[in-house]
Amino acid sequence: MLTLLATPIGNLEDLSLRAIRTLKEADLILCEDTRRTKILLKHIESEQVPCWSYHTWNENSQLEPVLKQLREGKNLVLVSDAGTPLISDPGFELVRAVVQEGLKIDAIPGPCAPIVALLLSGLPCSRFQFIGFLPKTAGERKALFAECLEYPGTSICFESPHRIEKSVEELTALAPDHKLALARELTKIHQECIQGTSSELLLHIQQHPPRGELVLLIGPGTPAKLSIEEATKQVVALYRTGTSLSDATREVADMSGLRKKQLYQAALEVLALN
Numbered sequence: 441m442l443t444l445l446a447t448p449i450g451n452l453e454d455l456s457l458r459a460i461r462t463l464k465e466a467d468l469i470l471c472e473d474t475r476r477t478k479i480l481l482k483h484i485e486s487e488q489v490p491c492w493s494y495h496t497w498n499e500n501s502q503l504e505p506v507l508k509q510l511r512e513g514k515n516l517v518l519v520s521d522a523g524t525p526l527i528s529d530p531g532f533e534l535v536r537a538v539v540q541e542g543l544k545i546d547a548i549p550g551p552c553a554p555i556v557a558l559l560l561s562g563l564p565c566s567r568f569q570f571i572g573f574l575p576k577t578a579g580e581r582k583a584l585f586a587e588c589l590e591y592p593g594t595s596i597c598f599e600s601p602h603r604i605e606k607s608v609e610e611l612t613a614l615a616p617d618h619k620l621a622l623a624r625e626l627t628k629i630h631q632e633c634i635q636g637t638s639s640e641l642l643l644h645i646q647q648h649p650p651r652g653e654l655v656l657l658i659g660p661g662t663p664a665k666l667s668i669e670e671a672t673k674q675v676v677a678l679y680r681t682g683t684s685l686s687d688a689t690r691e692v693a694d695m696s697g698l699r700k701k702q703l704y705q706a707a708l709e710v711l712a713l714n
């Protein structure tokens with residue numbers, strides 16, 4: 441069995457009882473950095489559990505030996521240096537292979553910086569997208585920010601302290617009044633989460649350059665305006681999936697800003713023609 445196990449992102453007390461038991465009982469722990477994981481194992485008095493290094497650079501060469509252990513029925517645990525494995529951390533290739541082969545897999549949930557940041561941000565949690573690390577080139581960032589500013593939910597990004605000012609400056613140039621949040625040093629002594637518009641956050645960053653680990657959150661945007669024809673197509677498509685015509689109309693009207701009555705009438709005409 442392969443178990444994906446989340447480890448603390450700053451506070452050792454966040455290691456769950458189930459996580460501790462699973463680490464203690466493992467035949468082998470696959471870790472990004474064996475030295476980091478040994479510190480955790482020492483904390484739970486389990487330094488004797490064998491560890492293999494499994495990181496981005498050896499993921500390919502380690503894949504077969506790891507699969508062999510799993511086929512033999514060993515209990516393997518995959519951890520990253522901190523947080524939830526696979527979330528901007530290694531492990532996806534292994535999980536894909538394990539799922540394809542039909543081998544046993546489990547996950548022990550726990551700390552995950554993007555989720556903790558979302559919870560503290562005060563931004564909507566009902567719909568969100570995870571971006572991971574922001575691209576390093578300004579052109580790619582600009583295109584991504586333009587998408588996030590239209591995305592109808594919260595966008596969660598990782599950014600480094602030495603690039604955060606530049607990124608927020610770029611967001612301010614595109615949308616100075618857009619709601620953002622910046623979470624820092626989550627679960628640690630200096631944890632904070634600052635909320636404000638792009639321009640307010642930029643000013644704050646210039647006055648107090650943030651240090652440590654950061655998560656930048658971009659509040660929901662307004663989708664580009666739909667034409668009445670495009671919106672009608674969406675209502676009809678929703679209706680054909682089984683939604684009632686009035687619910688489908690309400691949903692698309694809310695999203696597009698178009699009038700419900702006008703949209704309902706247009707959809708009725710299309711449905712009558714087909």
Ligand code: SAM
Binds near residue numbers: 449523529551626627
């Ligand atoms: N898999 C990890 C997780 O589930 O949290 C994320 C790993 S990613 C390589 C590391 C990035 O996560 C950092 O550069 C930072 O942006 C964010 N991060 C990790 N720990 C954090 C913390 N305690 N506070 C704020 N951000 C954190």
